[in-house]
Amino acid sequence: MIKVMAANFLDRNIKAVILDITGVLKESGRAIDGSVEAVNRLLNSGLQVRFCTNETTVTRSDLVRELQALGFNVEDSKVFPPIPAMCRILKERNLRPHLLVHPDAMADFAKIEQSEPNCVVIGDATHQFSYENLNKAFQCLMQLEQPILFSLGKGKYYQEHGELVLDAGAYMSALEYATDVKAQVVGKPSCIFFEAVLQDAGVCAFEAVMVGDDIASDVGGAQACGMAGVLVRTGKYRYLSICPCNCL
Amino acid sequence: MIKVMAANFLDRNIKAVILDITGVLKESGRAIDGSVEAVNRLLNSGLQVRFCTNETTVTRSDLVRELQALGFNVEDSKVFPPIPAMCRILKERNLRPHLLVHPDAMADFAKIEQSEPNCVVIGDATHQFSYENLNKAFQCLMQLEQPILFSLGKGKYYQEHGELVLDAGAYMSALEYATDVKAQVVGKPSCIFFEAVLQDAGVCAFEAVMVGDDIASDVGGAQACGMAGVLVRTGKYRYLSICPCNCL
Numbered sequence: 001m002i003k004v005m006a007a008n009f010l011d012r013n014i015k016a017v018i019l020d021i022t023g024v025l026k027e028s029g030r031a032i033d034g035s036v037e038a039v040n041r042l043l044n045s046g047l048q049v050r051f052c053t054n055e056t057t058v059t060r061s062d063l064v065r066e067l068q069a070l071g072f073n074v075e076d077s078k079v080f081p082p083i084p085a086m087c088r089i090l091k092e093r094n095l096r097p098h099l100l101v102h103p104d105a106m107a108d109f110a111k112i113e114q115s116e117p118n119c120v121v122i123g124d125a126t127h128q129f130s131y132e133n134l135n136k137a138f139q140c141l142m143q144l145e146q147p148i149l150f151s152l153g154k155g156k157y158y159q160e161h162g163e164l165v166l167d168a169g170a171y172m173s174a175l176e177y178a179t180d181v182k183a184q185v186v187g188k189p190s191c192i193f194f195e196a197v198l199q200d201a202g203v204c205a206f207e208a209v210m211v212g213d214d215i216a217s218d219v220g221g222a223q224a225c226g227m228a229g230v231l232v233r234t235g236k237y238r239y240l241s242i243c244p245c246n247c248l
Numbered sequence: 249m250i251k252v253m254a255a256n257f258l259d260r261n262i263k264a265v266i267l268d269i270t271g272v273l274k275e276s277g278r279a280i281d282g283s284v285e286a287v288n289r290l291l292n293s294g295l296q297v298r299f300c301t302n303e304t305t306v307t308r309s310d311l312v313r314e315l316q317a318l319g320f321n322v323e324d325s326k327v328f329p330p331i332p333a334m335c336r337i338l339k340e341r342n343l344r345p346h347l348l349v350h351p352d353a354m355a356d357f358a359k360i361e362q363s364e365p366n367c368v369v370i371g372d373a374t375h376q377f378s379y380e381n382l383n384k385a386f387q388c389l390m391q392l393e394q395p396i397l398f399s400l401g402k403g404k405y406y407q408e409h410g411e412l413v414l415d416a417g418a419y420m421s422a423l424e425y426a427t428d429v430k431a432q433v434v435g436k437p438s439c440i441f442f443e444a445v446l447q448d449a450g451v452c453a454f455e456a457v458m459v460g461d462d463i464a465s466d467v468g469g470a471q472a473c474g475m476a477g478v479l480v481r482t483g484k485y486r487y488l489s490i491c492p493c494n495c496l
Binding site (some may be wrong): 126127128129130131132134135138139142156157163164165166167169170171172173174175176177178179 | 374376377380383386390405411412415418419421423425426
């Protein structure tokens with residue numbers, strides 16, 4: 001799983017490892033070679049292990065079931081996707097969302113009031129990102145006196161079945177441009193999101209390392225919050241030219 | 249048609265009036281009240297009159313036919329949409345586009361080689377802005393060593409059948425965000441685009457006034473090129489709060 005290691009955490013007393021899921025543990029419905037064994041080694045090492053993902057195309061319980069079926073020793077309480085965090089924010093702020101999210105993730109919003117929406121939430125809606133649906137989200141924002149846009153992550157793209165496909169961040173950018181509203185990102189690389197994971201693991205940022213395939217959301221986001229960041233060479237990695245000397 | 253006039257051109261010797269089309273002359277297939285008569289007055293005034301549009305959902309000849317059917321005294325050579333300008337650029341630079349444009353505008357690209365694309369051109373593709381088609385344009389850009397993205401205008405939105413709908417600029421922004429490629433805009437508010445119209449009218453920028461319903465692409469773009477800009481209160485105007493004192 002981890003083929004590339006940054007050197008910036010060798011002098012740290014690492015107590016927790018936070019793992020991204022898509023592109024690190026699995027891809028297109030299959031476990032990435034060596035990832036099940038790597039997770040088991042981490043779990044047996046005494047380190048705290050958490051799973052932190054911007055996955056919003058399924059509910060958390062379906063995601064955990066998929067990981068378990070692939071052989072990963074994972075339980076619900078250790079997996080942190082954006083939607084449960086988003087639901088907490090909506091409840092705290094008494095917000096009723098217009099949702100542009102994947103149909104398979106809708107169940108996680110079941111307890112959220114959605115009538116007369118006063119904000120828009122977009123996730124990785126994949127095929128639901130139609131002209132009609134993006135217009136509906138746009139029109140909802142334009143009709144609000146104080147428009148609020150939440151984006152579940154801000155990833156540019158990811159790999160699916162060997163192809164790169166646009167992630168929620170691209171559509172977030174389209175809505176931001178058209179409405180002049182800055183999106184509030186729930187999920188990586190938001191520090192608030194990472195801090196909830198750290199708190200659950202009982203460690204401070206300096207004691208944690210984040211492992212992912214996204215140089216911005218995973219590695220950059222973790223580093224900005226005080227963690228160490230590790231970039232794997234699986235998932236979308238090979239499409240990035242992060243260092244001209246090819247040192248990694 | 250023109251209900252609002254900025255004062256910044258009263259001291260100019262205006263010799264040409266450049267008119268936007270959608271939201272100024274027509275909307276949702278109907279002539280805007282008074283616009284046919286206003287165009288006739290301008291044509292009879294001795295001023296040069298040109299029509300400058302970011303319309304890319306039809307060919308130029310179909311657009312002119314539609315305007316004529318609505319009663320406008322317009323001919324092909326006086327109408328400047330982005331696609332003919334785009335085709336000139338593609339030929340000059342030996343570029344073969346992957347097109348994400350409206351099906352009804354494709355005929356204007358008929359003489360452009362499109363095999364093995366080495367750039368992407370997006371226009372207002374409306375219902376063709378599907379998840380699949382946006383991914384295809386994105387993938388094309390990501391596969392190019394030197395990715396080039398052209399956008400036919402950069403409008404945020406416009407009004408159609410009483411609703412605001414996203415314009416090409418929103419999708420341009422999505423592709424820019426995901427690919428880290430800055431789009432080259434062909435159409436308003438590009439100065440190169442305006443200058444071709446001025447050259448055709450035989451006037452310099454200081455002698456021309458641009459009339460439109462888009463505060464950025466029409467008015468701002470014209471002013472940035474040295475023209476005067478006039479904002480109408482038709483089309484998308486009423487959705488903009490450009491002055492808190494409501495002076496316009």
